[in-house]
Every structure is written in C-alpha cells, then in structure tokens.
Amino acid sequence: MASPPRTRSGRRRRWRRILLGAMSVAVAAALFLATYTVAARWLLSGPRLRALINTNPVITWIDWDEAISSWPGRVAVKNLRIRGSDPNVQWIITISEARVRYSVAALLARTFRVSEVRISSLSFRLR
Secondary structure, three states: OOOOOOOHHHHHHHHHHHHHHHHHHHHHHHHHHHHHHHHHHHHHHOHHHHHHHOOOOOOEEEEOOEEEEEEOOEEEEEEEEEEEEOOOOEEEEEEEEEEEEEOHHHHHOOOOOEEEEEEEEEEEEEO
16 A cells, blocks of 8 residues: 655655654754853863872872863863873973864773873973
C-alpha cells in the first residue's frame, strides 16, 4: 500500500521541526561555551586551582600570572613558573607565554596529560 503524497503544510511542519531542532542544538552549544568560559576564568584566575596543584610547595610549586581557556582542552598561560627542589638541588623553569593542549578525559582521572605545548622564551635555572 503506497503512502499518500505529502501536502505543502506537512512539508512546512517537517522543515519547521528540523529548524527548531537545529536552533535548539545551537543554543545549547552557545550556553555550554559561555558557561565553560566563565567557569574556566573563575578557576584559572583565582587561588583555587593553585591550591589544588601546590599541595607540597617545598618540593614542587607552580604559578602563573594569567591563564585563559576559551575551549575545553586548550589553555593559554602567561609568565608560567615551575619550581622544584630536593635536598641537593633547586631549580626553576620560567616560560613567558605558553599554549597548551591537554586531555579533558585524563582530568577526570585527576591526571594532567599534555599533548602539545607551544612556548616562547624559556628560562631554566639550577643551583
């Protein structure tokens, strides 16, 4: 049995549903990105993330002046400083600017896994 031909009003309703679905996806994506950007700025600009990272600052300490993430898995950092020591050696790495790509899935396992780092002006001191 053949189905009856579609009418113009039926096609319009179908296209209207498709358009509304696409608009819903676009609005959800825009809300996600806006929420992510605000949450990332809040986390990267204040002391909360530093406190989570620097649990034992005598052995290893990490700090930065400014960090921005506009997309999950990517962060841009200015004036990054990583310092470490043991009973015999003290060292510090200073990076003026860095762009980092990291694994968001690894963060769920409390691991910071970097896949790409682009830096400018690296300084290393050892004593």
